[in-house]
Amino acid sequence: EAGVAQSPRYKIIEKRQSVAFWCNPISGHATLYWYQQILGQGPKLLIQFQNNGVVDDSQLPKDRFSAERLKGVDSTLKIQPAKLEDSAVYLCASSFRPGAEKLFFGSGTQLSVL
Amino acid sequence: GENVEQHPSTLSVQEGDSAVIKCTYSDSASNYFPWYKQELGKRPQLIIDIRSNVGEKKDQRIAVTLNKTAKHFSLHITETQPEDSAVYFCAAPVSGTYKYIFGTGTRLKVLA
Numbered sequence: 640e641a642g643v644a645q646s647p648r649y650k651i652i653e654k655r656q657s658v659a660f661w662c663n664p665i666s667g668h669a670t671l672y673w674y675q676q677i678l679g680q681g682p683k684l685l686i687q688f689q690n691n692g693v694v695d696d697s698q699l700p701k702d703r704f705s706a707e708r709l710k711g712v713d714s715t716l717k718i719q720p721a722k723l724e725d726s727a728v729y730l731c732a733s734s735f736r737p738g739a740e741k742l743f744f745g746s747g748t749q750l751s752v753l
Numbered sequence: 754g755e756n757v758e759q760h761p762s763t764l765s766v767q768e769g770d771s772a773v774i775k776c777t778y779s780d781s782a783s784n785y786f787p788w789y790k791q792e793l794g795k796r797p798q799l800i801i802d803i804r805s806n807v808g809e810k811k812d813q814r815i816a817v818t819l820n821k822t823a824k825h826f827s828l829h830i831t832e833t834q835p836e837d838s839a840v841y842f843c844a845a846p847v848s849g850t851y852k853y854i855f856g857t858g859t860r861l862k863v864l865a
Contacts, residue, residue, distance in 0.1 A: 681759075687851065687852055738785075739804065742797075744796040746796050
């Protein structure tokens with residue numbers, strides 16, 4: 640089966656610029672997650688979707704981060720404006736359903752904010 | 754609150770030796786405990802998981818043990834090989850939600 644697709648693979652921007660990441664989950668997976676992984680740390684959940692609805696966005700910095708999953712399939716995560724501390728790998732993951740389920744991760748987008 | 758502590762942060766073992774990584778969780782209602790392996794520059798991948806109705810699960814050289822009373826679970830890798838070198842993350846779900854909290858990771862280095 641095809642895996643979770645993410646793009647771009649790398650992105651370098653200057654602070655205060657905006658950036659967007661795209662994710663296409665595994666076909667049939669209703670649950671989609673965006674994680675932020677700062678170097679040397681574990682993945683931190685930013686937002687979780689169930690179909691096209693938000694299940695959890697408690698750790699999403701909503702003043703600068705936004706995400707959507709309009710048709711319950713693809714998702715985009717946007718940062719506007721970016722800060723230096725946003726430099727991280729942004730991982731998208733999906734699972735068949737929420738809860739105690741295996742997560743399938745994409746390759747991630749490595750963001751460098753200069 | 755929600756918390757998953759993972760130890761050690763780094764671990765070096767000689768090839769053929771065993772490695773043990775431990776995670777402690779705070780939510781007593783957690784019922785699913787996965788372990789992910791992340792090789793350098795690659796995505797995390799599930800290597801083994803355990804549910805709260807069993808105390809141990811094995812898959813070839815990898816095993817996970819769960820102690821619900823003490824609220825900790827451990828990853829055991831026997832007969833380590835250089836390809837086991839990676840960062841390993843534990844995770845635990847937060848009861849009442851559908852999300853996982855990940856541990857801070859253990860960098861395992863297997864020395865040939």
